[in-house]
Amino acid sequence: MAYIPHTDAEREQMLNIIGAKSIDELFEAVPETHRFPALNLPPMMSEMDIVAEMQALSEANDHAGDFAIFRGAGAYHHFIPSVVNHILLRGEYFTAYTPYQPEVSQGTLQAIYEYQSMLAQLTGMDAANASHYDGATSLAEAVTVAKDVGRNKRKRIILSPYINPQYRAVVRTYHQWGDLEFVGDDQPYTTSELIDLIDENTAMIAVGYPNYLGHIENLSLFAEKAHEKGALLVVVANPIALAMFKSPGELGADLVVGEGQSLGIPLSFGGPYLGYFACREDYVRRIAGRIVGETVDQNGTRAYVMTLRPREQDIRREKASSNICTNQGLMALAATVYLSLMGKNGLRKAAELCYHKTQYAADRIDDLLHFSVDRLQPFFNEFVVKCPIPVSEINALLSERGILGGVDLSEDYPHLKDHMLICVTEMNRKSEIDSLVEVLKEVRHE
Amino acid sequence: MNSEPLIYDISVAGREGANLPEADVPLAKLPADLMREALDLPEVSELQVVRHFTNLSRKNFAIDRQFYPLGSCTMKYNPKLNEDMARLAGFAHLHPLTDASGSQGALALMHGLQTWLADIAGFAAVSLQPAAGAQGEFAGILMIRAYHHERGDEKRTKILVPNSAHGTNPATVTMAGLSAVELPSDAKGNVDLEALRAACDDTIAGMMITVPSTLGLFDSNILEVIELVHACGGLLYMDGANMNSLMGIVKAGDLGFDVMHYNLHKTFSTPHGGGGPGCGAVGVNEKLVDYLPGPIVQITDPGQEPDLPPFYELVMPRKSIGQLKAFHGNFGMHIRAYAYIRSYGGGGLREISNHAVLNANYIRVRLQDAYHVPFNRYCAHEFVMEGHWEDAPDIHALDISKRLMDYEIHPPTNYFPLIVPEALLIEPTETEDKQTLDSFIEIMIKIAEEAKAQPELLKEAPHNTPVRRVDEIRAARQLMLCCRPEPDWHKAEEKTE
Numbered sequence: 024m025a026y027i028p029h030t031d032a033e034r035e036q037m038l039n040i041i042g043a044k045s046i047d048e049l050f051e052a053v054p055e056t057h058r059f060p061a062l063n064l065p066p067m068m069s070e071m072d073i074v075a076e077m078q079a080l081s082e083a084n085d086h087a088g089d090f091a092i093f094r095g096a097g098a099y100h101h102f103i104p105s106v107v108n109h110i111l112l113r114g115e116y117f118t119a120y121t122p123y124q125p126e127v128s129q130g131t132l133q134a135i136y137e138y139q140s141m142l143a144q145l146t147g148m149d150a151a152n153a154s155h156y157d158g159a160t161s162l163a164e165a166v167t168v169a170k171d172v173g174r175n176k177r178k179r180i181i182l183s184p185y186i187n188p189q190y191r192a193v194v195r196t197y198h199q200w201g202d203l204e205f206v207g208d209d210q211p212y213t214t215s216e217l218i219d220l221i222d223e224n225t226a227m228i229a230v231g232y233p234n235y236l237g238h239i240e241n242l243s244l245f246a247e248k249a250h251e252k253g254a255l256l257v258v259v260a261n262p263i264a265l266a267m268f269k270s271p272g273e274l275g276a277d278l279v280v281g282e283g284q285s286l287g288i289p290l291s292f293g294g295p296y297l298g299y300f301a302c303r304e305d306y307v308r309r310i311a312g313r314i315v316g317e318t319v320d321q322n323g324t325r326a327y328v329m330t331l332r333p334r335e336q337d338i339r340r341e342k343a344s345s346n347i348c349t350n351q352g353l354m355a356l357a358a359t360v361y362l363s364l365m366g367k368n369g370l371r372k373a374a375e376l377c378y379h380k381t382q383y384a385a386d387r388i389d390d391l392l393h394f395s396v397d398r399l400q401p402f403f404n405e406f407v408v409k410c411p412i413p414v415s416e417i418n419a420l421l422s423e424r425g426i427l428g429g430v431d432l433s434e435d436y437p438h439l440k441d442h443m444l445i446c447v448t449e450m451n452r453k454s455e456i457d458s459l460v461e462v463l464k465e466v467r468h469e
Numbered sequence: 470m471n472s473e474p475l476i477y478d479i480s481v482a483g484r485e486g487a488n489l490p491e492a493d494v495p496l497a498k499l500p501a502d503l504m505r506e507a508l509d510l511p512e513v514s515e516l517q518v519v520r521h522f523t524n525l526s527r528k529n530f531a532i533d534r535q536f537y538p539l540g541s542c543t544m545k546y547n548p549k550l551n552e553d554m555a556r557l558a559g560f561a562h563l564h565p566l567t568d569a570s571g572s573q574g575a576l577a578l579m580h581g582l583q584t585w586l587a588d589i590a591g592f593a594a595v596s597l598q599p600a601a602g603a604q605g606e607f608a609g610i611l612m613i614r615a616y617h618h619e620r621g622d623e624k625r626t627k628i629l630v631p632n633s634a635h636g637t638n639p640a641t642v643t644m645a646g647l648s649a650v651e652l653p654s655d656a657k658g659n660v661d662l663e664a665l666r667a668a669c670d671d672t673i674a675g676m677m678i679t680v681p682s683t684l685g686l687f688d689s690n691i692l693e694v695i696e697l698v699h700a701c702g703g704l705l706y707m708d709g710a711n712m713n714s715l716m717g718i719v720k721a722g723d724l725g726f727d728v729m730h731y732n733l734h735k736t737f738s739t740p741h742g743g744g745g746p747g748c749g750a751v752g753v754n755e756k757l758v759d760y761l762p763g764p765i766v767q768i769t770d771p772g773q774e775p776d777l778p779p780f781y782e783l784v785m786p787r788k789s790i791g792q793l794k795a796f797h798g799n800f801g802m803h804i805r806a807y808a809y810i811r812s813y814g815g816g817g818l819r820e821i822s823n824h825a826v827l828n829a830n831y832i833r834v835r836l837q838d839a840y841h842v843p844f845n846r847y848c849a850h851e852f853v854m855e856g857h858w859e860d861a862p863d864i865h866a867l868d869i870s871k872r873l874m875d876y877e878i879h880p881p882t883n884y885f886p887l888i889v890p891e892a893l894l895i896e897p898t899e900t901e902d903k904q905t906l907d908s909f910i911e912i913m914i915k916i917a918e919e920a921k922a923q924p925e926l927l928k929e930a931p932h933n934t935p936v937r938r939v940d941e942i943r944a945a946r947q948l949m950l951c952c953r954p955e956p957d958w959h960k961a962e963e964k965t966e
Contacts, residue, residue: 024817026546026738027824028902037831037903046823049830049847050718052687057723059819062716063588067814070550077808081559083574085567088558097795098565104487106519108556114533115526118547120879121744125941126934127874129528131743137476140951144509150950153744156600159795189795196762196791197607200614200646239503269505282795291555292575293565293796294600295746307948313744317952318944320936325472330944336603337885341639341649348637349601349734352744356522363476363518364486367510372489375499382497401500422571430566453493 024067085427087290091455093384093421095405095446096235096430097158097187098293099285101263102373102449103361107287110360117353121313125328126320131352132327135315138359145265145362146258146279147272148301152312154351155298158259158282159193162186162229164300164311165257165278166194167344169227170203171309172255177226181207183217185234186259188435211438214241218248225254227278232260232271236397236432236444237381237405239268246275262286262299264403267374278302287361288354297354308334311345376449377404380456384447387460394463405446407432407439410466414443417466424462426455472935473524477952480511486518509953528935529743530879536905538832540851540882540894541635541683543713543735548812551738551805560804565796569782575800576781580766582807583750586731589818590709591722592752595731596761596786597798602710604793605730605749606641606677611790612728612753612760613675613704614645619788622702625674629698631660633683633886638708647674654888658684658844660694669701679708680721681849683886685829685894695725704728704756712736713898714826714850717819721752728753737806748802759787764797824899825850828906832897835910839917843889851896853889861920864927866891869916871938874931876912 029037034046043049050058068076092100111117115130122128122135135153142151155161166180180203182191191208198205207220207228221228228249233239242258249256257278258271263285265271271279283297284290302310308331316330336343365373381404389396393411410417414431421428429445436442447456513521530537537544555561563575583595599605610628617625628642630649639649650668655661660678676698681687688694695705707721707729713736715721721729733739734747741747753761764783772779783797813821826849833852837845840854856866870880870893882894897906919926931937 024813024820026548026812027820027899029824029827033903034827037827041827041830041834043830043847046827049826050687051847052689053719054692054724057719059718060591060720060723062815062818064585064810064815064818067817068811070812073550073554073808073811076811077554077578077804078557078559080574080578081554081557083577084559084563085571086559087562087564090571092564094564094566096566100562100564102489104515106486106515110519110522110526112552113523113526115529115531117552117740117742118532119529119743120537120539120542120544120741124530124870124874124880125939126871126931126936127528127530127879128743129935130525131529133473133475133525133528134522136950136952140475140477140953141510143951144953149954156604156746156799157794157796160600160604160793187795189792192792193794196611196793197644199611199791239500265505266508267499267505268503273505289561290564291561292563292567292572292800294794294799295801296795307950314950316944317949318940318947320939322937324936326936326939328939328941328944330941330948330950332941332945335636336640337636339640340636341643343636343640343643346603346607346637346640346644347601348603349741349747349749350745351600351742352746353740353742354746356743359476360518360522363511363513363521364515365510366480366484366486366512367508368512369485369487369489370510371508376489376492378499379492379497380494383494401503418568422568427564427567427571449489456494 089425091426091451093429093445093447093459094427096444097189097282098290100290100448100450101285103287103289104364106364107357107360111353111357116356122329125326129327132315134356134359136317136327138355139315141359141362142299142301145262146260146301147270148279149304150307151299151301152310152314154355155300155312155347156351157294157296157298159190161280161298161300162190162259163194163197164345165280166198168278168306168309169255169257171344173226177224178202179204179206179222179225181217181220181225181228183230183234184208184211185236186229186231187235214244218244221248221252221254223252225252227255227257229257229259232258233264233403236407237402238400239403242271242274242276263374263377266370267378278306283358286358288357295351295354297351297358312347312350373449380451381406381447384445384456387456388463391463393466404448405444408443408445410441410443412466413441421462426459426462473521475952476511476513476521479517480513482512484512484514486513486515535877535879536901536909537879538881538895538897538909539879540896541710543896543898545738545898546900547738547740548809551808554808555801555804573781576766578807579803580781582803583766585810586750587752589716590729590752591720593755594758594761595750595752596763596765597748597750597803598762598793599730599749599751600794600799601745601747602730602732602749603637603641605751606637606708607644608751608762608790608793609706609728609730610641610645610647612757613706614647615760615790616704616757617674624672627672628674629668629676631678632888634677634679635683635708635710638677658682658686659688659690662690662693665694665697669697671702673701673703675704675706677706677708679711681711681714684844684853685848685851686844687849691724699725710735711850714822716822718822722754728757733802733806738809739802739805746799746802748799760790761786762791762793763789821899828897828899828901832895832906832910836913839914851894853886853892853894855889855891856893857891858920861924864920864924866893868927868930869893872916872927872930875933878909878912
């Protein structure tokens with residue numbers, strides 16, 4: 024076995040030194056009745072056979088190599104420069120452990136520090152942590168912070184109905200025993216109706232930026248009322264959009280969380296992704312997850328180290344606000360390399376490409392006789408299309424032409440029956456958009 | 470080694486590191502009133518980025534470079550094949566909301582992994598949702614709570630946790646709204662049965678226990694522990710962090726455990742990535758099958774051999790505790806674990822545990838004279854010894870850890886488990902060869918000699934690392950968490966300094 028190096032002679036020598044007759048003897052404390060069960064697994068496979076099998080499995084999927092992707096809804100097909108993968112494949116990063124030992128982890132630690140800096144800059148916040156599992160769990164952790172800031176007395180958590188439905192589901196899983204009142208997403212509230220829900224008992228209100236339907240919300244309106252009532256404004260933001268639109272910090276957000284997958288991380292059927300979490304200075308000591316700070320070593324050399332450690336579960340145990348330990352470290356590195364390469368101008372350019380292509384697609388689809396696009400609010404890289412027939416039927420047709428169509432909104436939003444959420448990124452060439460429009464043109468009322 | 474500047478510090482206005490296309494569609498009017506002005510990201514060339522992150526990488530210890538006997542973390546070799554498999558286009562560029570008919574390959578892979586993991590630990594079903602061990606624990610405790618809740622058994626609000634537990638265990642209990650009750654260990658390192666007996670009553674929702682324990686010991690009373698907790702109506706959660714010593718050795722489900730999490734990033738070799746991502750899949754017996762976090766993959770149409778394959782779909786278990794993260798778990802980790810299990814097959818997995826345990830016992834026996842090994846019997850895949858001697862009173866486990874760095878070895882886990890003073894928790898894993906173990910042993914013996922003859926060598930260590938011991942107190946007092954934006958409190962402090 025290539026991964027187990029022992030020879031028969033070495034096993035023998037080692038057992039002799041241990042003073043055991045056989046390896047089996049080392050397991051004498053395991054209850055004999057249950058010792059050494061048979062495993063009902065397929066036999067060992069060679070490397071070349073594994074490659075063949077897994078290649079076949081991978082090709083049994085409608086992936087972006089063969090399909091034009093117009094589906095987003097929380098996972099986005101963006102351009103990833105080659106450098107990102109080359110850096111991630113350096114064993115010094117991906118085979119390293121959590122940087123608890125700073126003297127031999129400065130690479131990981133400095134990269135996280137740079138990541139925190141870039142995320143704080145993008146979101147307009149003062150600080151960011153080293154990551155959560157994904158956007159949904161970042162939002163769940165934001166609820167914990169808001170609850171704590173409200174001293175466990177403020178019980179109302181307002182979730183905009185246009186926060187990703189999966190995120191809202193995850194928040195409820197996390198806080199199912201938390202004695203909180205979740206409101207705001209049981210019907211399609213308007214912005215002013217949502218704002219009216221903010222009261223003295225409200226710990227936080229969470230709003231998407233852009234929201235699940237692609238719209239750019241007027242965050243200042245939410246911030247004003249939230250702060251008047253002493254509640255936090257939590258913004259769930261798409262980081263690519265932040266290269267172009269005003270930062271949530273500028274508009275009054277207290278916590279900015281979300282999915283960092285767009286920043287150099289492939290779709291990978293839903294994970295591993297990157298939950299980013301940024302906050303104002305006031306809340307730094309209340310947030311969960313690892314945080315890296317700058318300091319010096321005993322010679323006065325600049326150095327980085329995990330800091331505010333007493334918040335964490337391994338020290339605080341049952342008093343910790345979260346049990347998070349393993350996070351998405353390597354994905355945070357991917358985002359750091361991506362943001363370094365794209366830089367100030369590249370990220371803006373990518374965002375604007377998304378914007379222009381999305382507007383073009385929306386215009387072309389809106390021109391079709393049987394389709395219409397909701398243009399009441401500005402949108403970034405996703406928009407809502409009203410269709411003449413059920414979305415599933417349109418998607419079946421698109422699939423035959425090598426196009427992955429938009430998400431069917433009727434499942435999560437009953438008032439949006441026959442509405443499709445279409446996503447366009449810089450990866451969608453004009454010819455792809457035109458093909459999409461051509462197929463939609465064939466769709467008629469039934 | 471010279472210190473590497475921050476990426477921001479090598480930025481030059483106007484420089485670009487990515488080659489993006491021009492728009493191929495007519496330009497839309499940008500919404501001027503919504504646009505941001507400043508965005509302070511670095512402006513660097515591609516080569517600068519490559520060089521910067523390559524230089525930084527050289528400041529890390531990593532399995533690919535050094536021996537990493539880091540107890541409880543199972544830092545084994547991460548096969549390169551698995552990285553390639555995760556990067557196959559059909560996996561890496563597959564949208565998570567692709568319909569089942571367009572993702573049969575991915576779903577079949579997840580189903581295969583669910584089935585294999587269930588068999589390895591003797592469970593009825595597995596969910597791959599949890600993103601890490603801690604999330605697997607959270608899922609497990611939520612399931613236990615849901616189980617009692619459904620039976621109207623609301624007074625069960627306590628979870629028993631041995632004092633040797635990982636910190637995540639008590640924190641998990643709190644997150645699920647229950648309270649953790651700590652149990653002592655006996656002189657042999659087992660759960661103290663008397664204390665357990667006294668604690669077991671109808672307020673116990675369950676018990677979380679790591680097997681083998683964080684002392685690296687198979688609890689020789691494990692069946693009695695399980696029986697006592699079951700007898701009072703509680704359920705048993707096994708923390709599977711130490712499963713590297715159990716494959717083909719014993720199945721958690723056979724022992725009577727109701728739920729367990731697997732760390733794919735430990736036992737099944739998916740890389741730690743400098744802190745993540747991981748996967749903390751959970752397995753359950755029949756009692757809890759309906760409560761699993763979802764979605765999980767099920768065969769919804771068995772198909773017909775040989776031409777019609779089964780049809781796989783994502784399904785939400787009937788009484789699921791809910792979804793723990795968006796989409797279907799850390800799929801990239803599922804791919805790697807799948808390839809790993811394929812590489813070994815059933816018989817091979819037992820060889821992993823055999824050799825992990827052989828390696829740990831070999832080091833234990835060879836170091837038992839130079840160091841105090843408090844529970845000196847056959848250990849599992851790891852063992853704990855004390856990093857302290859009466860005749861070297863100033864030397865602590867931390868000093869030994871730092872000195873090891875000078876010898877290009879990653880320190881063991883130190884000061885854990887908490888019940889052993891000056892603990893050094895050593896886990897070599899099965900992928901290390903005898904020569905590496907011998908060299909480590911010789912270095913450890915040499916450090917033990919140094920501790921007495923030249924203690925300053927340890928107190929001042931490490932000497933040869935990119936930075937020396939760092940000032941953690943300063944980091945916490947003068948918080949500097951970003952270089953952009955420069956925090957006000959940093960500017961204020963600079964003025965007062």
